[in-house]
Amino acid sequence: MSVTAAQGFRAAGVAAGLKPSGRPDVAIVVNDGPADAAAGVFTRNRVQAAPVLWTRQVLTGGRLRAVVLNSGGANACTGPAGFADTHTTAERVAAEIGIGAGEVAVCSTGLIGVPLPMDLLLPGVVEAVAALSASGGGAAAEAIRTTDTVAKEAVRHSREGGSVVTVGGMGKGAAMLAPSLATMLVVVTTDAVADAATLDRVVREACRTTFERVDSDGCLSTNDTVLLLASGASERALPEAELTELVTAVCEDLASQMLGDAEGSTKTISITVTGAASEADALEVGRAIARNNLLKCALYGKDPNWGRVLAAIGTTAAAFEPDQLDVAMNGVQVCRAGAPGESRDLVDLSGREISIVADLHAGSAEVVVRTNDLTDGYVYENSAYST
Amino acid sequence: MSVTAAQGFRAAGVAAGLKPSGRPDVAIVVNDGPADAAAGVFTRNRVQAAPVLWTRQVLTGGRLRAVVLNSGGANACTGPAGFADTHTTAERVAAEIGIGAGEVAVCSTGLIGVPLPMDLLLPGVVEAVAALSASGGGAAAEAIRTTDTVAKEAVRHSREGGSVVTVGGMGKGAAMLAPSLATMLVVVTTDAVADAATLDRVVREACRTTFERVDSDGCLSTNDTVLLLASGASERALPEAELTELVTAVCEDLASQMLGDAEGSTKTISITVTGAASEADALEVGRAIARNNLLKCALYGKDPNWGRVLAAIGTTAAAFEPDQLDVAMNGVQVCRAGAPGESRDLVDLSGREISIVADLHAGSAEVVVRTNDLTDGYVYENSAYST
Numbered sequence: 001m002s003v004t005a006a007q008g009f010r011a012a013g014v015a016a017g018l019k020p021s022g023r024p025d026v027a028i029v030v031n032d033g034p035a036d037a038a039a040g041v042f043t044r045n046r047v048q049a050a051p052v053l054w055t056r057q058v059l060t061g062g063r064l065r066a067v068v069l070n071s072g073g074a075n076a077c078t079g080p081a082g083f084a085d086t087h088t089t090a091e092r093v094a095a096e097i098g099i100g101a102g103e104v105a106v107c108s109t110g111l112i113g114v115p116l117p118m119d120l121l122l123p124g125v126v127e128a129v130a131a132l133s134a135s136g137g138g139a140a141a142e143a144i145r146t147t148d149t150v151a152k153e154a155v156r157h158s159r160e161g162g163s164v165v166t167v168g169g170m171g172k173g174a175a176m177l178a179p180s181l182a183t184m185l186v187v188v189t190t191d192a193v194a195d196a197a198t199l200d201r202v203v204r205e206a207c208r209t210t211f212e213r214v215d216s217d218g219c220l221s222t223n224d225t226v227l228l229l230a231s232g233a234s235e236r237a238l239p240e241a242e243l244t245e246l247v248t249a250v251c252e253d254l255a256s257q258m259l260g261d262a263e264g265s266t267k268t269i270s271i272t273v274t275g276a277a278s279e280a281d282a283l284e285v286g287r288a289i290a291r292n293n294l295l296k297c298a299l300y301g302k303d304p305n306w307g308r309v310l311a312a313i314g315t316t317a318a319a320f321e322p323d324q325l326d327v328a329m330n331g332v333q334v335c336r337a338g339a340p341g342e343s344r345d346l347v348d349l350s351g352r353e354i355s356i357v358a359d360l361h362a363g364s365a366e367v368v369v370r371t372n373d374l375t376d377g378y379v380y381e382n383s384a385y386s387t
Numbered sequence: 388m389s390v391t392a393a394q395g396f397r398a399a400g401v402a403a404g405l406k407p408s409g410r411p412d413v414a415i416v417v418n419d420g421p422a423d424a425a426a427g428v429f430t431r432n433r434v435q436a437a438p439v440l441w442t443r444q445v446l447t448g449g450r451l452r453a454v455v456l457n458s459g460g461a462n463a464c465t466g467p468a469g470f471a472d473t474h475t476t477a478e479r480v481a482a483e484i485g486i487g488a489g490e491v492a493v494c495s496t497g498l499i500g501v502p503l504p505m506d507l508l509l510p511g512v513v514e515a516v517a518a519l520s521a522s523g524g525g526a527a528a529e530a531i532r533t534t535d536t537v538a539k540e541a542v543r544h545s546r547e548g549g550s551v552v553t554v555g556g557m558g559k560g561a562a563m564l565a566p567s568l569a570t571m572l573v574v575v576t577t578d579a580v581a582d583a584a585t586l587d588r589v590v591r592e593a594c595r596t597t598f599e600r601v602d603s604d605g606c607l608s609t610n611d612t613v614l615l616l617a618s619g620a621s622e623r624a625l626p627e628a629e630l631t632e633l634v635t636a637v638c639e640d641l642a643s644q645m646l647g648d649a650e651g652s653t654k655t656i657s658i659t660v661t662g663a664a665s666e667a668d669a670l671e672v673g674r675a676i677a678r679n680n681l682l683k684c685a686l687y688g689k690d691p692n693w694g695r696v697l698a699a700i701g702t703t704a705a706a707f708e709p710d711q712l713d714v715a716m717n718g719v720q721v722c723r724a725g726a727p728g729e730s731r732d733l734v735d736l737s738g739r740e741i742s743i744v745a746d747l748h749a750g751s752a753e754v755v756v757r758t759n760d761l762t763d764g765y766v767y768e769n770s771a772y773s774t
Binding site: 044045046047048074076077078079080081082111112113114115217218219220221222291292293294297298300301303305306307308310311312313314315316320322323325334335337338339340344374375376378379380382383384 | 435
């Protein structure tokens with residue numbers, strides 16, 4: 001269901017031949033209205049792919065009628081020709097649907113620095129428009145996969161009497177700020193009535209505590225995009241807090257699916273930084289732990305090497321005293337006051353889920369950052385990259 | 388020869404049983420003078436091991452008579468008891484040699500968060516003092532190895548007429564600011580006449596362009612230490628620039644050996660950032676490239692994935708325009724003006740040495756940062772860590 005769970009949306013996914021495997025690689029999501037408000041969040045990488053440059057520009061108007069997405073090529077670092085390709089793609093979608101190119105967002109994912117095969121992509125776009133349907137969400141989610149082993153979809157509802165408001169989404173990749181491999185793309189749709197300014201606040205807040213706190217491998221993509229489209233087809237507006245809650249729940253669900261499916265990973269690691277002087281401090285410490293390759297290798301090997309947690313904390317500028325740091329792993333307080341606590345032999349790291357709690361004893365701020373382990377599978381997938 | 392190449396130094400390395408393997412694990416270097424000037428550079432990690440805290444304190448006087456080093460345990464995150472252990476170790480060395488504990492530096496490397504087995508270490512120290520000799524440099528270099536597959540030594544000379552000044556050094560690990568596994572320890576000795584203030588400037592400058600620009604895996608240790616000791620036994624003072632050149636050459640040699648022996652690595656990667664607006668910008672960009680796991684995996688797979696170089700540059704705050712970036716890999720200009728240049732098929736990455744040149748076209752500053760690839764061997768060694 002995903003992006004077609006909410007009323008007012010159609011979608012499709014087809015195989016245009018961009019992927020050598022012949023798997024689906026072009027998706028389209030169309031908002032049939034009555035409204036067409038939209039907002040988005042993009043990568044903070046300063047090197048931005050052509051589709052990101054295009055879609056940021058389109059979204060300044062706060063309206064979208066359609067989103068076209070392709071896997072099999074990122075169209076990043078492709079120069080003016082790459083931007084022209086994005087423009088041409090949006091124009092073809094617009095012509096087929098009967099709207100303006102300025103109402104079409106474009107998202108791409110795949111290898112950087114290679115032009116898109118437009119001779120394959122444009123016929124694929126035509127085919128996808130012809131295949132659009134109110135039950136096409138699943139096919140669209142399939143078509144945006146790269147190394148994802150499964151399609152990722154999520155849906156939430158708000159019911160009040162006989163009236164239902166729906167938020168649905170699809171995603172690929174892992175992590176907004178620091179995706180594993182190439183890119184994270186997410187499209188979330190809702191039939192709530194909401195204006196663009198509201199959607200903008202909602203999508204930013206939803207990303208802040210979900211995708212932006214997932215840091216699978218510390219690498220920031222050129223193509224990351226999260227879009228939120230509202231059709232208004234339910235004819236009901238939700239209080240902004242409730243809409244934020246629903247969208248956040250969908251984003252959280254997708255983020256968890258991404259972590260569970262991260263390339264070559266065997267562990268999903270939740271890092272809670274508590275007792276921080278500020279949220280910024282907690283986030284800096286959480287990211288430093290999440291990005292420590294030595295720790296991530298140790299956790300892959302089921303080794304509760306908490307010293308590497310302290311070594312990671314020590315690289316930050318956060319407020320803390322080294323001799324006040326506490327660390328627990330899967331509930332065992334292995335480090336107290338910067339020194340050994342309970343025996344590391346008590347820590348069981350055999351399951352997929354690992355919890356690390358680091359208490360800085362410097363205040364009351366708390367943040368949760370999630371990551372994966374670093375494995376030979378990750379190395380293999382990323383040294384033999386192809387979509 | 389290494390630390391005993393210069394006149395006035397004796398050294399030894401023995402097996403005290405700290406390593407389960409029974410390999411040598413305790414080393415001592417003694418400066419017999421006539422002078423005893425010394426200086427050091429330490430990790431920037433805020434979580435510092437007991438031996439680092441001790442040795443920083445000792446070095447405030449600018450004098451060292453001896454250095455005791457052990458592998459088989461980092462004595463980091465071990466609390467007040469760990470500091471007492473370091474103090475006791477220095478006292479035992481001092482008593483055996485007949486000097487003061489405040490003249491003894493201590494260095495440790497190995498697992499974090501585990502107390503040192505003092506019942507093994509102290510007898511080892513006594514044995515090492517008894518074994519001190521003017522030809523003991525090689526044995527000392529052996530005893531500080533952890534996962535190093537070979538001992539690392541370097542020597543340089545300055546000859547003028549019949550007079551020779553020597554600088555020699557030993558090291559273990561990889562990289563000052565961002566070592567692979569646990570720690571980098573380096574001891575450099577010279578028989579030049581030099582005061583502590585001069586040595587301090589010399590060792591900082593030598594580290595700045597060598598160890599501090601090696602970034603094997605982005606992880607900053609709790610124990611990194613570089614010490615420079617001068618005996619004055621040659622009775623000759625060198626111009627500071629010449630002494631700096633010799634010490635830098637020894638550090639450069641050791642840094643190259645570390646990169647060549649980095650855990651699980653198959654590539655030594657030299658990243659030249661040129662055309663930067665400032666040295667700080669160039670260094671930030673160089674480190675961002677050196678720490679990009681996706682790129683490091685690609686290079687392991689001999690894949691000239693230059694898009695990942697641009698994606699890494701884009702995460703920095705350095706001055707540049709995305710559409711002006713040039714990247715060459717092993718001499719092939721694969722990216723021009725942020726877009727594809729020569730064919731990536733022309734790039735031969737089959738050898739161990741890889742050169743990446745990134746031109747920001749934003750100024751005239753240039754920096755070289757060196758790193759290694761990310762391999763399944765690295766993952767294996769660090770997920771099954773033991774010294």
